Amino acid sequence: MTPEQMSKSLGRSPLAIQLYMHRKHIVVGQTVKRNLIQEMLRIKFRHPENFMPTRTFYREVGINQMRWWDIFHGRKNINQQEYIALSNYFGVTMQEAFEARQLCIFEEENND
Known part of the structure; x- marks a missing residue:
């Protein structure tokens, strides 16, 4: 509706x-097939919807508010520079960030 x-x-x-x-x-x-921001926030926080960005967050990661919410809601894809900045901000290791980006065939089959 x-x-x-x-x-x-x-x-x-x-x-x-x-x-x-x-x-x-x-x-x-x-519009995005896999929302990498949601996956990264699930690594750092249990419930990504509880994360509320501040002005300091926007300044440190170099993403403005409109861009953040477009990426967060999956209306636009995240680029590599933003992904690295967010993983550094959240303290997600490069290994964890890389694993979040990997497609797992078995998990996708279980969801069907």
């Missing part, structure tokens, strides 16, 4: 629906 359809069904405004989706990190229109 679109936000407009949900708003009519729930009796709320479309803006209220969009704000709720933003607060709860509900992704609409994910």
Whole structure:
């Protein structure tokens, strides 16, 4: 359903629906096949949705807010420079970061 359809069904405004989706990190229109940011955050934190970036975070990793949320929600792919900066910031070793990027055939078969 679109936000407009949900708003009519729930009796709320479309803006209220969009704000709720933003607060709860509900992704609409994910385009990347594997979200490497989510996988990296699962290594560092158990629940990636609990991570809330600060201005210091944006400054240290060199990613602006709009780019971060596009990458976090899977609307855009992360580039190598950003991936390295994020792994350094989160203290994820290069081995862990490399393993997160690897495709595991057995895990994908179990998900089907």
